[in-house]
Amino acid sequence: MTRMMTTNARTTAGRIAAPVGVAAALIGTLTGCSTATTAEPPADQPAQPVDASYRDGMYLADGGYESPNGSETITVEIELTNDIVTGVVVTSNPTNPTTANFQSKFADGIGDIVIGQDIDKLDVTVVAGSSLTGNGFREAITTIKAEALVG
Amino acid sequence: MVGPSSFEAIGTPWRIGHGGAETPVGSLGAALAPDDLTAVLERIEQFDRDWSRFRDDSLVSRIAREAGSWRLPADARPMLALYEQLHALTDARLTPLVGASLERLGYDAAYRLTPSGAPLPAPSWADTIALRHTVEGITLDTVAPVVLDVGAAGKGYLVDLVGDLLAARGVGDSVVDASGDVRVRGERSIRVALENPADPTKAVGVVELHNAALCASAINRRAWGNGLHHIIDAVTGLPVDQGVIATWVVADTALVADGLATALFFAEPVRLAEAFSFEWVRLTSDGRLDASPGLRGELFA
Numbered sequence: 001m002t003r004m005m006t007t008n009a010r011t012t013a014g015r016i017a018a019p020v021g022v023a024a025a026l027i028g029t030l031t032g033c034s035t036a037t038t039a040e041p042p043a044d045q046p047a048q049p050v051d052a053s054y055r056d057g058m059y060l061a062d063g064g065y066e067s068p069n070g071s072e073t074i075t076v077e078i079e080l081t082n083d084i085v086t087g088v089v090v091t092s093n094p095t096n097p098t099t100a101n102f103q104s105k106f107a108d109g110i111g112d113i114v115i116g117q118d119i120d121k122l123d124v125t126v127v128a129g130s131s132l133t134g135n136g137f138r139e140a141i142t143t144i145k146a147e148a149l150v151g
Numbered sequence: 152m153v154g155p156s157s158f159e160a161i162g163t164p165w166r167i168g169h170g171g172a173e174t175p176v177g178s179l180g181a182a183l184a185p186d187d188l189t190a191v192l193e194r195i196e197q198f199d200r201d202w203s204r205f206r207d208d209s210l211v212s213r214i215a216r217e218a219g220s221w222r223l224p225a226d227a228r229p230m231l232a233l234y235e236q237l238h239a240l241t242d243a244r245l246t247p248l249v250g251a252s253l254e255r256l257g258y259d260a261a262y263r264l265t266p267s268g269a270p271l272p273a274p275s276w277a278d279t280i281a282l283r284h285t286v287e288g289i290t291l292d293t294v295a296p297v298v299l300d301v302g303a304a305g306k307g308y309l310v311d312l313v314g315d316l317l318a319a320r321g322v323g324d325s326v327v328d329a330s331g332d333v334r335v336r337g338e339r340s341i342r343v344a345l346e347n348p349a350d351p352t353k354a355v356g357v358v359e360l361h362n363a364a365l366c367a368s369a370i371n372r373r374a375w376g377n378g379l380h381h382i383i384d385a386v387t388g389l390p391v392d393q394g395v396i397a398t399w400v401v402a403d404t405a406l407v408a409d410g411l412a413t414a415l416f417f418a419e420p421v422r423l424a425e426a427f428s429f430e431w432v433r434l435t436s437d438g439r440l441d442a443s444p445g446l447r448g449e450l451f452a
Contacts, residue, residue: 116350117354117451118354119346119352119353123177123342124177125176125342125343126179126342128332128343128344128367129346129371
């Protein structure tokens with residue numbers, strides 16, 4: 001299990017300045033079906049709270065969804081300040097390596113990047129990204145995927 | 152079909168072509184003569200036999216099995232000197248002593264790709280290895296078995312060594328492309344697409360390269376699970392997770408470009424520029440693309 005702060009999520013949450021109702025909807029969107037909400041507010045609350053419906057603090061929600069590989073879960077942690085979402089941490093709990101790969105892409109925010117131009121329309125000599133993997137690595141990944149299907 | 156020489160070595164595809172200024176931009180050039188290609192493959196094989204932790208008979212694998220004094224090959228000096236610099240500039244987060252951390256996470260010679268326990272921080276350089284420079288060359292003294300991993304700069308260095316070898320054999324106009332690490336020598340310029348790690352059909356930019364090397368590093372391909380990829384923070388033993396997802400560096404040599412491309416996952420460009428002259432591009436997970444002002448090329452952000 002890893003925890004990653006997703007910059008995208010934080011930016012979006014901050015920008016919409018969502019009241020808690022919207023935050024709950026956001027949790028629902030992220031997790032499919034939200035099953036639990038627990039609050040661990042800081043011990044020393046401000047003496048004169050502003051017009052807030054919920055206490056400041058960190059809120060946790062676990063969600064499940066059905067992937068082609070079976071049931072998977074994801075945990076979303078939201079920080080509320082004056083009913084405003086000020087932080088979001090998404091924790092994925094994959095049970096399957098294939099899902100893990102997709103979830104980590106989601107959690108890294110890699111899946112959201114759409115910038116660029118089509119390489120085959122550019123007049124270039126060489127393409128430089130991460131090195132293509134060799135046969136050994138590819139075979140190992142294939143084996144893991146096959147085992148995951150059986151399991 | 153006329154085209155560059157292509158083969159797979161050290162776990163990645165290679166392409167090598169030669170040709171002068173008249174070579175079309177979309178071509179790497181012509182294939183090497185058979186004896187030049189044979190010499191190149193032998194040079195790569197020798198480097199692999201010395202430095203690969205993925206083969207049992209390598210020098211690195213012997214160093215991983217027992218402590219001792221190890222005579223290092225003649226090509227060790229520039230590479231280890233670079234590692235010493237990057238080790239200091241990244242506050243020990245980049246080190247060749249990260250091999251056991253990678254094995255713990257599953258990136259081992261058997262490609263288990265499954266973690267075998269809690270993340271393992273790399274041992275400290277000063278406590279683990281000592282380099283002695285003698286008239287015969289460099290000797291590595293270890294007090295315990297240690298798993299060396301030269302993944303951060305080794306492939307770029309090998310690109311340099313292959314180009315050196317070709318130049319010594321009279322092939323001065325060459326492009327050596329080790330899948331993401333490329334060096335061009337001679338009269339011609341080449342154009343290098345910077346691959347979007349989220350979509351390999353797209354480029355986030357194009358860089359012009361003349362008598363220089365460009366190396367790329369990204370976390371999208373050598374990844375094997377939830378947040379597990381091959382760029383390890385030696386201090387924590389965990390894959391680095393600071394928002395950088397891809398880097399590109401242009402420098403005079405592929406050794407320096409490759410090492411810096413990895414170092415940019417751990418250190419700000421301004422700090423690395425204290426010690427090195429280079430141009431850079433950096434892509435972060437929020438889709439932001441940064442580059443040095445002197446970069447020759449264009450970005451499509």
